[in-house]
Amino acid sequence: MQISVIGCGYLGAVHAACMAELGHDVVGIDVDAAKVASLSRGVAPFHEPGFDELLARNVESGRLRFSTDFADLAHAQVHFIGVGTPQVQGGYAADLTYVNSAVASLLPHLNHHVDGPTLVVGKSTVPVGTAATIAETIAPTGALLVWNPEFLREGFAVQDTISPDRIVYGLPKDPESAGTAQGVLDDVYKQLIAAEIPRLTTDYATAELVKVAANSFLATKISFINAMAELCEATGADVTQLAEAIGHDDRIGKKFLRAGIGFGGGCLPKDIRAFMARAGELGVDQALTFLREVDSINDRRRDHVVNTARDGLGGTFEGKKVAVLGAAFKPDSDDMRNSPALDIAARISGEGATVVITDPAAGPKLRAARPTTHVADDAYTAAAGADVVLLLTEWKQFKELDPTRLKDAVNNPWIIDGRNALDPTTWRDAGWTYTGIGRP
Numbered sequence: 001m002q003i004s005v006i007g008c009g010y011l012g013a014v015h016a017a018c019m020a021e022l023g024h025d026v027v028g029i030d031v032d033a034a035k036v037a038s039l040s041r042g043v044a045p046f047h048e049p050g051f052d053e054l055l056a057r058n059v060e061s062g063r064l065r066f067s068t069d070f071a072d073l074a075h076a077q078v079h080f081i082g083v084g085t086p087q088v089q090g091g092y093a094a095d096l097t098y099v100n101s102a103v104a105s106l107l108p109h110l111n112h113h114v115d116g117p118t119l120v121v122g123k124s125t126v127p128v129g130t131a132a133t134i135a136e137t138i139a140p141t142g143a144l145l146v147w148n149p150e151f152l153r154e155g156f157a158v159q160d161t162i163s164p165d166r167i168v169y170g171l172p173k174d175p176e177s178a179g180t181a182q183g184v185l186d187d188v189y190k191q192l193i194a195a196e197i198p199r200l201t202t203d204y205a206t207a208e209l210v211k212v213a214a215n216s217f218l219a220t221k222i223s224f225i226n227a228m229a230e231l232c233e234a235t236g237a238d239v240t241q242l243a244e245a246i247g248h249d250d251r252i253g254k255k256f257l258r259a260g261i262g263f264g265g266g267c268l269p270k271d272i273r274a275f276m277a278r279a280g281e282l283g284v285d286q287a288l289t290f291l292r293e294v295d296s297i298n299d300r301r302r303d304h305v306v307n308t309a310r311d312g313l314g315g316t317f318e319g320k321k322v323a324v325l326g327a328a329f330k331p332d333s334d335d336m337r338n339s340p341a342l343d344i345a346a347r348i349s350g351e352g353a354t355v356v357i358t359d360p361a362a363g364p365k366l367r368a369a370r371p372t373t374h375v376a377d378d379a380y381t382a383a384a385g386a387d388v389v390l391l392l393t394e395w396k397q398f399k400e401l402d403p404t405r406l407k408d409a410v411n412n413p414w415i416i417d418g419r420n421a422l423d424p425t426t427w428r429d430a431g432w433t434y435t436g437i438g439r440p
């Protein structure tokens with residue numbers, strides 16, 4: 001099928017390449033000329049496991065192209081919208097500028113397609129009610145709208161797009177339009193449907209809410225275990241054992257119960273805030289006041305690491321050297337949006353320490369974006385002369401560090417493991433002072 005994907009960030013670029021991989025003819029559209037140039041050469045503009053090969057293969061085959069010109073999508077029958085919805089400056093709400101401008105630019109090209117009905121498919125995370133407005137905007141062209149939220153995790157984006165846990169279609173109210181729209185999207189996802197991936201059909205509002213509800217639940221789970229970590233710290237208990245023990249209960253489950261410096265990234269933090277803002281507009285803000293607490297618990301974990309490091313260094317960072325392992329918001333990604341690691345590093349540097357950061361994927365990006373930041377190529381270099389080492393993103397490379405070799409590099413063998421990623425006994429046996437999160 002002829003497909004366009006508007007917005008070529010982490011979501012859109014991966015979606016475009018995966019649609020090409022499924023055999024479709026795909027054009028990705030983005031306003032960022034540098035990004036389009038890179039993607040067109042088959043070179044990924046960000047780090048995502050498996051994406052480089054997928055991109056190169058499909059660009060090479062001719063099934064996948066990229067452009068900055070909306071005229072290049074006029075031939076497509078199905079148009080995916082995968083642009084960002086960041087947090088507005090100075091508020092909690094989602095900024096819909098990119099979604100609105102994508103729809104406005106797409107509108108003049110929405111013609112009846114020779115192969116059947118034209119479909120616009122929303123994938124961006126939007127405040128509930130947005131889809132209904134977009135459906136009205138495009139209605140005069142005869143095109144139909146489906147709201148089809150994306151649940152992909154960075155680091156697993158390709159896998160999550162090709163074989164997601166579930167597919168959700170938010171469909172038009174009118175049954176005939178709903179049936180038509182569903183038929184077209186089922187054709188796009190033919191292989192996924194054949195693989196019996198659960199497909200749920202809902203109205204627009206439910207589909208929009210599914211996404212923010214899922215992210216709110218995940219954020220709540222993380223903040224829950226981080227709140228338990230606070231209790232463990234106050235009592236000498238071990239949150240990693242606690243998480244394992246409660247996780248054996250199927251109703252709770254073990255996933256997303258890793259205590260640490262909390263959640264960051266381009267989704268969870270801004271999505272829970274936008275959800276609260278939207279609930280306020282709808283007059284049901286009380287329903288989501290618990291998310292305010294989820295957000296505060298998350299922030300407190302960052303404070304906790306900064307305070308622990310400062311206290312251990314004698315009450316001040318002035319004149320101290322701090323090595324920070326990790327800049328990305330999670331491993332296997334170079335995404336530094338709302339990264340807890342970077343936030344902690346910035347606060348410590350702001351208090352007068354010399355901070356040296358290293359990150360296997362985000363390092364070069366950080367060096368380019370912030371030339372005054374000290375970025376080292378690896379952990380051993382970053383740790384040279386350090387008074388404390390902070391492990392803030394649990395990259396495999398950091399989990400496999402040799403404590404003896406690292407000890408030779410530092411000034412003071414003290415590690416704060418902000419992700420509970422290391423084995424405390426191994427590090428203590430090697431002569432380190434080990435400080436985890438919520439565990440002795």
Ligand code: UDX
Nearest residue numbers: 150151152153154256257258262263264265267329330
């Ligand atoms: C998230 C959702 O998982 C995904 O379904 C949605 O589509 C987009 O948002 P992502 O932002 O890629 O995906 O990352 P995720 O794996 O959810 O992790 C988010 C943050 O939580 C990371 O900073 C991670 O380090 C942190 N985290 C995760 C914890 O602190 N503890 C955990 O147990 C799990």
